[in-house]
Amino acid sequence: MSTIFFAGFANMSHVCKLTVVIASFFVILMSGCSTIDQHDRGALTKFEPISEYNTYDLWRYEAIAMTVSSSYGMTDEGEATRMRWLIEQMQMNNLPIVGYEVVDKKTVLLRQGWAGASYRIIYTVKIPKGNGSVK
Numbered sequence: 001m002s003t004i005f006f007a008g009f010a011n012m013s014h015v016c017k018l019t020v021v022i023a024s025f026f027v028i029l030m031s032g033c034s035t036i037d038q039h040d041r042g043a044l045t046k047f048e049p050i051s052e053y054n055t056y057d058l059w060r061y062e063a064i065a066m067t068v069s070s071s072y073g074m075t076d077e078g079e080a081t082r083m084r085w086l087i088e089q090m091q092m093n094n095l096p097i098v099g100y101e102v103v104d105k106k107t108v109l110l111r112q113g114w115a116g117a118s119y120r121i122i123y124t125v126k127i128p129k130g131n132g133s134v135k
Contacts, residue, residue, distance in 0.1 A: 044072065045082075047089040050124070058103075059095075061086050061123040065107075067116035074107075074119065082121065090127065099128045 050058040063082045070077050090097050104124035111118045 040072070045085055045089065047086075047093070054129075056126050056128050059125045059127055061089065061125050063121050063123075064110070065119045065121055067118070086123070086125065095127050101126045 044064040046060075046062040048060050050060050052058075063085065065072055065074050065078055065082070067073050071081055072078050087097050090100065102123050103126045104122075106122045108120045108122065109117060110120055
């Protein structure tokens with residue numbers, strides 16, 4: 001099978017070969033994105049219980065934001081990424097995602113440099129009682 005592919009590849013024009021190489025590159029790139037995103041979430045966030053009440057629990061969710069990155073920065077796109085990661089953290093910890101509420105948000109400047117700034121964003125999240133609530 002691979003012999004047929006390579007024989008066919010050798011007979012292609014340079015434009016066709018370039019198209020195949022570029023398409024293959026994007027397929028490989030896209031297949032690795034979820035793994036990169038999961039690594040980034042683990043490296044850039046922290047999720048822990050704070051306290052337990054009768055009908056809800058409070059959790060602390062911390063995330064690092066960098067001004068040099070639109071995906072993780074102090075932008076709407078960065079905030080959307082952090083909220084998606086919060087929901088993923090809740091799901092991984094078997095917490096209900098319906099009815100949660102961010103009740104407080106604080107931003108702390110960690111570093112300011114020539115390439116931009118980095119911040120720690122600390123969210124207090126109110127999660128209704130359900131499976132996986134604080135024990």
